[in-house]
Amino acid sequence: MTPIKVGLVGAGPWADIFHAPMMAAGPETQLTAIWARNPAAAEKLAAKHGAKAVASFYQLLDSCEALVFAVPPDVQAEYVPAAAAAGKALLLEKPLGLSLEQANRLADVVNEAGVVNQVMLTNRYSERVRTFLADVQSKRPIGAIATYINGAILPGGLFATPWRREKGSLLDLGPHVIDIFDAALGPVVEVQGAGDPRSWFGLTLRHQNGAVSQAPLSLATPVEGEVTGVRVFTDQGEVTMDFVGAFGDPKAPATIRAEFSAAIRSGKPHDINVNRALYLQTLLDKAARSAGI
Structure with a gap:
């Protein structure tokens, strides 16, 4: 199958260690673009994985079918509504937001949009x-x-x-x-x-x-x-x-990637989804x- 084009939001340590290599490894996915609030970090991480760094979050939306979030919870809560409105599949971090109010708002927009979503409870x-x-x-x-x-x-x-x-x-x-x-x-x-x-x-x-x-x-x-x-x-x-442990089971990234891709192709949210994360929060x-x- 043609790999799913994935955009990464964030270029910090956890994005570098976990999210970017996971999505770049394929074969189910292709890491196509990265956007971060720190453009230099985005450029460096993109070059490492053969992706492109984009200048804005909205350019990222135009570059991919699915988004992976690796940013602080309040930043995730800020940008998810636009991604959900654009119909992008979402791989989200926990917690959903820094407050229960942020988490509720995020879950509401994701559920209303009906987009495929999965949460990184590694x-x-x-x-x-x-x-x-x-x-x-x-x-x-x-x-x-x-x-x-x-x-x-x-x-x-x-x-x-x-x-x-x-x-x-x-x-x-x-x-x-x-x-x-x-x-x-x-x-x-x-x-x-x-x-x-x-x-x-x-x-x-x-x-x-x-x-x-x-x-x-x-x-x-x-x-x-x-x-x-x-x-x-x-x-x-x-x-x-x-x-x-902090860096997870070394086999987990392949499982996350495969199950996220399968959820996208089926059009159905993963069992470990935004509603599970909201329940926990x-x-x-x-x-x-x-x-x-």
Whole structure:
């Protein structure tokens, strides 16, 4: 099949490490153009992957069939409406916006436009994670504990970006943790939070089936590498999994690319879509409000 022409919004570290090489690798996609608020960064990244840097977001829309977003959440929320109105398929980042209001507006315009969309909850594209979830779902879960602790926003950290330093772990790590808890143990009916996401934040979730899950989150703790993992306790014993880490499962990009392309060709949104992301962000907002944030 002819590769799908993809435009990339953003040229920062994560776009360089993950999004651009993923879409340039093909064969399902062709990275054709890049636009970023920093034109020099866009030029450099485009040259690296045989794409072209364009001068405006609207030129990017004219250069592609689908858009991949690798920008801060508030920037994503600003530009998605025009992309959805232009009928472009969308590969979105989490969180959808910096506030629940931004996330709701973004989800509304994407749903109203009816465009194919998918969200980069990277753990969910790992075969190891999918096997773990299937294992847990075949049993009766009682409770779960997860940890997601690192020093990514400490000075000199690769992910010490302004929005992460301001908002902390809840909006960055929280979607991954709640998504796994919800997928493994079932729908969340109550969520409580405590602490400061800029240093250390604790989550407690109650699930529809009565199971309880808990997790500490931190982007600002000096540890060696990352302290991550999930332990689910079931009626048949314990099931464990490590999160894939900052750079993800090395096989996940090919899965993301293939499933995004398949969704575009079928005309149907991926299961991990804007509504899933909005559900998670609604729970994160409740956790923040319960902690007085």
